Amino acid sequence: MGSLHETNSSAVRKRIESHTFDNEEGEEYEASRFGGFGDYMRRKKIKLQNLDAEIRALSPGKPPIFRGVVAYVNGYTQPSLNDIHNLIVSHGGGFLQYLDGKTVATHIIASSLTLKKREEFRRYRIIKPAWVVESVKAGRLLPWDSYRVVDEGHSQKVLRFDSGRLSSQANIQKRGYKDQSDASWYTSQLKDQGRVTEDVGSSATAPATHDDATSSLPASSTGKESDYGEFPSMGSLAEDQDTPTTPKQAVVSVEEDSPILENTAEQSASVVEPPLEETAPVEMPLLREPISVKPGMTPEEYNAQLLSDPRMRNSSVMNPEFVQQFYRESRLHHLSTWKAELKAQLQAATQEKSQSQTAQKKRLPGARRYILHVDFDSFFAAVSVHKRPELADKPVAVAHGTGNGSEIASCNYPARAYGIKNGMWMKGALQMCPDLQVVPYDFPAYEEASRKFYSSILAIEGVVQSVSIDEALVDITMQCLEAGGSDGRGISEGSIYREQARADEVAAKLRASIKEKTGCAVSVGIGGNILQAKVALRKAKPAGQFHLKPDAVLEFIGNLTVQDLPGVAYSIGAKLEELGVTYVKDIRELSREKLVSALGPKTGVKLWEYARGIDRTEVGTETMRKSVSAEINWGIRFVTQAQAEEFVYNLCGELHRRLVENLVKGKQLTMRIMRRSADAPLEPVKHLGHGKCDVFNKSIILGVATNAKDIIAKEAVSILRSFGFSPGDLRGLGVQMTKLEPVKSMQSSQQQLNFKTSPVRPKREPNPATDPDEVDSPRKGDRSNLSTVSSAVSHAPSLNDSTQKPLNLAGTQFILPSQADPEVVAELPGDIRSRFVSMSKSQAAKTRSESPTPLSRPGTAAGSVELPPQSQLDPDTLSALPEDVRSEILAYYERPSTTAVSALAVAPRPQPSSSSRLRPTTPTKKRRGRPPLKASKAPGNATLTQSNFIRIRPSSAASSAERTASRQSSPQINEPVEVSEDFLAALPEDIRREVLEEQKRIRMQQRSALNIPATRKPPQPKPSGPAAAVGQKRLRLPPLPERPTFTSKKLSTLPELREALSSWYSSFGTDGPFAEDVEALSKYLRRVVLEEKDIDKAVSVTDWLGWLISDARENTKESTASSTSETKDAHAQSYQAWTTALDMVQESVQAAVQERGLPPVEFS
């Protein structure tokens, strides 16, 4: 299994990652980091206006005096950035809009430098703009020496373009790892055998050491051996052994300086400044190369050639429909989607069930449990075979194709007899079994089978948790105990026997029922906890059931391989192997401390327990969604940057869709980029696969939660650019939203309000406590204390102010527990949400006819401006509404948002970019090569921890303990069952002692948690808790200028300003702004331009306001469809007021810019 540990161990990687190249004494210049996003807009504009190619075309005959120069302008200059750019490019030079650490500037042009920058650029040629101007004047490249900004020679090194040295550096191994920045410090010498290397292809100089901790490089990247799909058993490691000529090496081979430089410059420029026309691609302007892989080919050239095949174009990213097409065919995508849908539906159903069932009996602490783990046998394959009975006894696999790299999603048991496994590549499978029958996917059929499966399962009396489309957990403890006639605690032979018999019977019936409905076999594992059920399932398969009874647990589990345990696979398995552990029973030889120190506190303890058959996890504990993402790592082959950016745009569209679908917005955007490893061939073994890649993540904090496609896309593209990767090397791209907040359309709940024409400033003064300096950041949200809102919402159920509240959703009684645990209350909206979500999903999935869940039922319509009690809402109608309206309605019922306030309270200060760090992994663990060749493991959803809730989080320190405590007293009041008595009784003496000790320990912990205030009765719903109070006070603080808030360095970063604006806008959105505020903002931005000299910031802020306005406008347009004309009118007025305000601000900024003698800026 681990036999093929690759040389690419993490330890080795770490070292390489931090590697800088050897000859630091040499002439290399340090690759510099990108300049941050601050000036993104300004530079982008230049880009849009002046494409290098155009510039050159427009200025023929100019002497190419800057040939070989790659310039970067820092700060503001005279002549302007724009002009310098023009001068340089038109005279044959290259120009960088960004410093990205990959593409290397040869000269940095600046009028002056801050000390910090001075340090940052210490190793560069830093020269004054005059050098450019005068060189042009002179018609030749003047010696830069006389134009130094930093006028002493000792730290500025000279970069020699002309020696072969430059290009030879291209071979230097290093990583584009963020860690390198400080890691390089102490790890500089390690070079290592050609593992992950830095992309030098696009730069003339190898990126070098970074000791500048403040700089912001790619947030991270990791080497990733990606072609793990190639199973070791195949032996053919063709790809790995392949040593194709990479462009880097090609560059080396060309030793003429000038061409190299030219190449470099162009390439660098093109990375950052993609030609525009590429947005309508189709025609690859690139090289009419011969069909062969020329040694010196750039990745772009290669891709262009590759894509000249129309079929290639069609299945790759070149196809405009690519995203949808890919997702339509991606099994993994379907699995994920299905899972999310099922989770939402089941959660809703469970909620409903538990609420309608009166007084559900609680289980006693030490009682026995009976858990079923139900799972289709070779699901995809079975469904397909069912349609093709003639294949029944043949080895069958489900896959898209029969080529080497086609992945087998599922194979039947005859195929498994040959050693074939799910997830294996076709090549390997065919080697094992040339007769393998390959059948295509049939996603709708899987859905259908699953629907029947779940309908059978939901018919059982018990708690259900979905694991996946073909797999579920059912806790049937209640009915078993009933059948046994005991409380599940005593050890009574008779009771236990009857309980077990009942469990077996339920399982058998279930299997029969599903088999009958679907024609496919399921197996059932039965055990006293999730772990036991799961491992029992293994033995049950195929087409059987197995009850792992208490007295057999230890032996059975002990003889499993560690990797058979859920949550243990390649990596953890290897760590255990290092500890001398192969079988689960071996784990018992290790002390808890040992395990913890080797694997971490949670994992260590968990394994210690697993080894003894213990698993305290409860069935059905579902948590709230924490992230939404979209990612594609297949078929990514770009020729131009513009294509890449367009793709990112599409991907963001997808993300947007999902955010809306889930009724959330997010505050943190993370972009994930896979880039071909330097030593990876241009063509991976897998058709259009990503091959071996380095992975880079970077996240940014948005000032305010958003789901707007354009904003997301803008940021994502900006991140992508910041890496400056050569588009041809991109292999995978993804975007993820975290720090989610429930969607709240501001217009919705306020829309009945009248537009205030008279700017009577509402109590804003009554805000004496608003010491601007102490405002950590303006809060948005809390509309509950806007008089405007409360009136509008007054008749809606307030989830805050009542401990028991009948809500009737989808026609079923819905009652909050009387012991109003704040945590429960806090979670409520999420539950409601999940119902909305699940409903909208089942609608979307067109699984209309008869929903398996009891959720949807026809009803009356909702949607008039004056919304009825929530109980009257008809889910179907609701889900059919346009997204904006739907979210509005939801927002209407949404708990007034202390949520947003507290979420903000914990939001980290936007960091310029978290400083890089080195993770000194112990060099001894080198499990990393390729992942496992092992049977697909039993499904592992065993670990559901109660983790943080995003939405409600008391912001004060006091609340942490309280949260813990209140969770203890939440619905499942009982302590988690740890070990049942009979199980304990069955244990050998020594192990029992251990377990008892463990239990004692756990109980101590729980007690200490419980002791905190709220053991019994948590403080009553506290809309006025500390967080809310803070929110109230600060909410209305118009985060506008003239206030130290804005001018203090600390609070003037872009995200903060954005957030401030958002807050401002949401406070006065429907009313229109106050003139004085607008004026203040204008003045402030004017100062930003004139004093801070940060035009970008001013422009960005202004644009943000523009976004807010137009975004709201979009919402309004849709949502007012059914509103009164009066409302519409108010909106129109408000909109106009805001537009005017925007105009004023823009004008002000523009004026300031012009005062500085700079070309006018453009607002988006």
Next chain:
DNA sequence: ATCCTCCCCTAC
């Protein structure tokens, strides 16, 4: 200590 961020790992 505890939190937060950035990853890795796992599952289907």
Next chain:
DNA sequence: TAAGGTAGGGGAGGAT
């Protein structure tokens, strides 16, 4: 040809 997605647990290590 081929469709290598996605969410959540949790560890390491810096920030507080």
